Amino acid sequence: MAATSMEQLVSLCKRRGFIFQNSDIYGGLQGVYDYGPLGVELKNNLKAAWWRSMIYERDDVEGLDAAILTNQKVLHYSGHEDTFSDPMTDCRKCKGRFRADHIKDGKCPNCGSTDLTDPRPFNLMFKTNIGPVDDGSSFGYLRPETAQAIFTQFKNVVDSTSRKLPFGIAQIGKSFRNEITPRNFIFRVREFEQAELEFFVEPGEDEKWHEIWKEERIKWWEEQGLKRENINIYTTPENDLAHYAKACYDIEYQFPHGMEELEGIANRTDYDLGNHTKAQDEMNLTSHCHPNNDSTQKLCIMNDNNKWVVPFVIEPSMGVDRGVLAVMTEAYTEEDLGEGNSRIVLKLKKHLAPIKVAVIPLKKNNAQIMAKCHEIKKNLLKLGIGRVALENTGNIGKAYRRHDEVGTPLCITVDFETIENQPESVTIRDRDTMEQTRVNTADLRAYLLDYFNK
Numbered sequence: 001m002a003a004t005s006m007e008q009l010v011s012l013c014k015r016r017g018f019i020f021q022n023s024d025i026y027g028g029l030q031g032v033y034d035y036g037p038l039g040v041e042l043k044n045n046l047k048a049a050w051w052r053s054m055i056y057e058r059d060d061v062e063g064l065d066a067a068i069l070t071n072q073k074v075l076h077y078s079g080h081e082d083t084f085s086d087p088m089t090d091c092r093k094c095k096g097r098f099r100a101d102h103i104k105d106g107k108c109p110n111c112g113s114t115d116l117t118d119p120r121p122f123n124l125m126f127k128t129n130i131g132p133v134d135d136g137s138s139f140g141y142l143r144p145e146t147a148q149a150i151f152t153q154f155k156n157v158v159d160s161t162s163r164k165l166p167f168g169i170a171q172i173g174k175s176f177r178n179e180i181t182p183r184n185f186i187f188r189v190r191e192f193e194q195a196e197l198e199f200f201v202e203p204g205e206d207e208k209w210h211e212i213w214k215e216e217r218i219k220w221w222e223e224q225g226l227k228r229e230n231i232n233i234y235t236t237p238e239n240d241l242a243h244y245a246k247a248c249y250d251i252e253y254q255f256p257h258g259m260e261e262l263e264g265i266a267n268r269t270d271y272d273l274g275n276h277t278k279a280q281d282e283m284n285l286t287s288h289c290h291p292n293n294d295s296t297q298k299l300c301i302m303n304d305n306n307k308w309v310v311p312f313v314i315e316p317s318m319g320v321d322r323g324v325l326a327v328m329t330e331a332y333t334e335e336d337l338g339e340g341n342s343r344i345v346l347k348l349k350k351h352l353a354p355i356k357v358a359v360i361p362l363k364k365n366n367a368q369i370m371a372k373c374h375e376i377k378k379n380l381l382k383l384g385i386g387r388v389a390l391e392n393t394g395n396i397g398k399a400y401r402r403h404d405e406v407g408t409p410l411c412i413t414v415d416f417e418t419i420e421n422q423p424e425s426v427t428i429r430d431r432d433t434m435e436q437t438r439v440n441t442a443d444l445r446a447y448l449l450d451y452f453n454k
Contacts, residue, residue, distance in 0.1 A: 031182025031190035041354035061168040066149030087119035142176035168199035193320035200311035346407035356386040362415035364394025
């Protein structure tokens with residue numbers, strides 16, 4: 001099978017309601033996308049899988065949902081005001097503006113000119129006025145990452161949960177970066193969603209936990225359907241590390257545009273907690289503890305030896321939008337059915353499928369058949385398996401193809417035999433094999449629970 005192209009994915013996303021360009025009727029807003037009826041379901045399912053694996057399946061992680069607006073002092077002491085930038089260059093000929101590290105052979109990507117300005121730093125954060133008077137003295141930022149709120153709420157979480165090392169705090173939320181050149185569909189955008197875990201460990205145990213989380217995250221992505229041969233682990237060179245990192249692994253995926261980062265797993269040491277900790281020299285908590293006369297808290301914890309320490313932090317940070325793009329890339333399949341027939345099928349894992357089951361009447365608008373369809377849908381919703389759709393198009397073949405294309409694992413067809421014969425039965429069609437099985441309606445509950453719990 002040929003590799004999936006970005007054009008195929010973009011076409012599918014618009015045609016079937018996964019992802020749309022933001023403000024499309026006004027020409028769009030570059031680097032900003034909206035998730036449509038099926039896209040929001042896929043995205044929510046991916047987030048739910050992450051949340052379940054991080055919070056529900058572990059006994060050492062708590063959840064958080066912090067605000068997007070961020071106090072200026074937080075991002076000052078975190079180092080983002082000084083260091084969170086990309087090198088920018090302009091083309092003097094066509095007036096295009098680009099990231100300098102994306103320029104190849106010293107030529108403008110638009111016109112090919114070599115008349116480019118020297119690179120200069122461009123801060124990526126979105127600044128916004130806070131309060132009724134815009135005089136420049138009261139401002140904040142739209143957060144560039146979800147991590148900082150976890151650090152600033154560290155003491156509140158510890159005090160309210162009585163956690164001991166090692167433990168983590170996780171959250172999913174929007175972040176904002178004023179990218180110079182958004183590109184490759186939803187891969188690099190200005191408004192995006194992150195799923196981040198800050199896992200706090202005893203100083204000296206950070207390297208061990210860094211390796212543990214690398215393996216955990218690779219395993220999780222495989223459970224979401226990504227093939228191991230399409231995954232690469234990149235060790236970031238020391239001179240290319242973020243300002244807060246001691247070491248970092250990137251889980252890279254073979255996207256349509258190339259092998260690029262899907263998730264980063266960073267060893268942030270005690271940089272963040274140290275910088276946000278109230279300056280008290282007598283504590284001598286950490287070598288990274290910079291003078292901070294604005295903070296009101298000591299962000300430390302008592303270890304098993306009854307000593308106060310500022311923990312080291314391991315941070316698996318996943319891009320949710322990149323995750324959506326990756327699982328769609330992996331699942332997109334074009335199959336030759338022979339005799340000039342073909343189909344597009346999105347072979348998503350069952351738990352990620354936007355629609356879990358489609359209930360399809362054999363004949364459109366037949367009162368008896370439709371009543372039975374509504375009854376079956378209502379009963380299936382009680383199972384809690386996810387979205388159940390009623391497809392009243394009147395063309396069973398087209399309905400099957402549509403649900404193949406959006407990744408619906410099972411289609412249930414209600415026909416005249418269903419309403420005329422006893423016991424009642426329906427046809428269940430499998431997305432991947434296209435095999436059809438006749439099942440009594442009384443057995444539907446057990447059949448579906450068994451299928452989705454495998």
